[in-house]
Amino acid sequence: MRSILVTGGSRGIGRAVVRAFAEAGDRLAIHHRASADLAEALRADLPGSGHVVVSGDVSDPEAVRSFVDAAAEALGGLDVVVNNAAVFPRHPIMETSYEEWQAAWQHTLAVNLLGPANVAWCAARHLRRGGRIVNVSSRGAFRGEPEQPGYGASKAGLNALTQSLALALGPLGIAVTAVAPGFVETDMTNEHLKSPRGDEIRAQSPFNRVAQPEEIAAAVRYLASPEAEWASGTIVDLNGASYLR
Ligand code: NAP
Numbered sequence: 001m002r003s004i005l006v007t008g009g010s011r012g013i014g015r016a017v018v019r020a021f022a023e024a025g026d027r028l029a030i031h032h033r034a035s036a037d038l039a040e041a042l043r044a045d046l047p048g049s050g051h052v053v054v055s056g057d058v059s060d061p062e063a064v065r066s067f068v069d070a071a072a073e074a075l076g077g078l079d080v081v082v083n084n085a086a087v088f089p090r091h092p093i094m095e096t097s098y099e100e101w102q103a104a105w106q107h108t109l110a111v112n113l114l115g116p117a118n119v120a121w122c123a124a125r126h127l128r129r130g131g132r133i134v135n136v137s138s139r140g141a142f143r144g145e146p147e148q149p150g151y152g153a154s155k156a157g158l159n160a161l162t163q164s165l166a167l168a169l170g171p172l173g174i175a176v177t178a179v180a181p182g183f184v185e186t187d188m189t190n191e192h193l194k195s196p197r198g199d200e201i202r203a204q205s206p207f208n209r210v211a212q213p214e215e216i217a218a219a220v221r222y223l224a225s226p227e228a229e230w231a232s233g234t235i236v237d238l239n240g241a242s243y244l245r
Contacts, residue, residue: 001048003075004224005029005068007058007119008085010039012186013136016213017082020221022046029054029071031085050075058085058115059107068122078126080224083116084136086154088188092147108150113157120165120176129173132224135162136216139182139239155180159235166233175232177223182239183210205240 004021008014009030018028019042028051032039039053052074056063072078091104116135123133138155145152159178166176183189183201193201193210202208219236222228237245 002026002079003029003072003077004080004082005031005054005071005075005078005119005123006082006084007031007115008033009082010035010042012188013181013184013213013216014082014084015042016217017084017220018042019046020214020217021080021224022048022051024221026080027051027075029075031055031067031071033057033085058119059110061114061118064115064118065122068119068126072123072126077128078123078131079128080132080134081119081123081127082134082136082220082224083119083158085115086112086136086151088148088151090147091150093149105150108148108154109157112151112154113161116158117161120161124169124172124174127169127172127174130226130229131169131172131174132228133162133165133169133174133176134220134223135159135176135178136220137162137178137180137235139180139237139243141180142245143243162235163233170232173229175223175229177228177231177233178235179216179219179223180235180237180239181211181216182242184213184216185210186213204242206242207240209240211238211240 004026009018010032030039030053043051054067054070056067137158140152141155162178
């Protein structure tokens with residue numbers, strides 16, 4: 001049984017990741033920021049025992065230190081950390097004021113890039129040999145995000161962080177990887193998928209659909225497995241051939 005921390009674990013992709021690990025017999029720390037009820041309901045509903053809920057804003061370095069330490073203490077160390085929490089704010093360059101532009105960049109980078117970097121720093125002090133860090137990146141890092149440029153850049157930065165940490169933590173037996181999903185049906189994308197653009201988004205893939213969170217969770221589970229040490233440094237595309245690089 002492994003000890004696993006998933007940030008943003010109460011809903012969307014994080015929730016599916018939490019479920020996948022619990023169903024495999026692992027013990028989870030479900031992190032949330034503002035979804036205490038959802039996180040607690042999920043914890044109570046998971047198979048197995050000893051799962052805990054931890055909370056904090058990932059853009060706050062002290063909150064990160066405190067929830068990572070709390071997870072490690074409650075679970076007796078850490079084997080896997082999944083950096084999943086993120087935001088996707090719209091701030092197109094020609095439609096935002098300079099002040100809005102500043103705010104959107106600062107918030108997006110603080111949550112999506114500095115957050116995972118700080119989670120990794122704190123978690124690296126608890127991860128055992130054979131440990132895994134899996135970062136949830138995005139197709140947007142490669143394809144560009146014209147309406148959410150801070151998001152695209154944050155995920156490109158997260159990919160570079162993944163590669164740097166794979167090199168830095170390999171000598172400790174810790175593998176670091178990323179998944180880069182295209183559109184997945186969650187709260188983050190519901191509005192887009194239900195809009196008139198929904199059909200165009202689904203048609204980006206030759207399968208004419210978007211992903212379900214469980215499809216991303218399956219890849220995260222593999223990358224976190226003991227068998228996946230040699231995948232360290234990789235960024236796995238999960239976009240139904242909607243963007244080939
Ligand atoms: P979601 O349903 O919008 O959930 C976002 C999660 O992030 C929530 O659990 C939320 O926690 C947490 N979060 C947001 N801001 C936070 C903060 N400041 N501090 C701590 N936690 C925070 O998103 P999702 O679609 O499942 O996305 C999960 C991951 O997949 C993200 O990294 C996203 O970039 C990536 N991704 C998603 C898609 C997609 O199409 N959905 C595509 C590519 C990549 P609370 O609920 O507690 O606020």
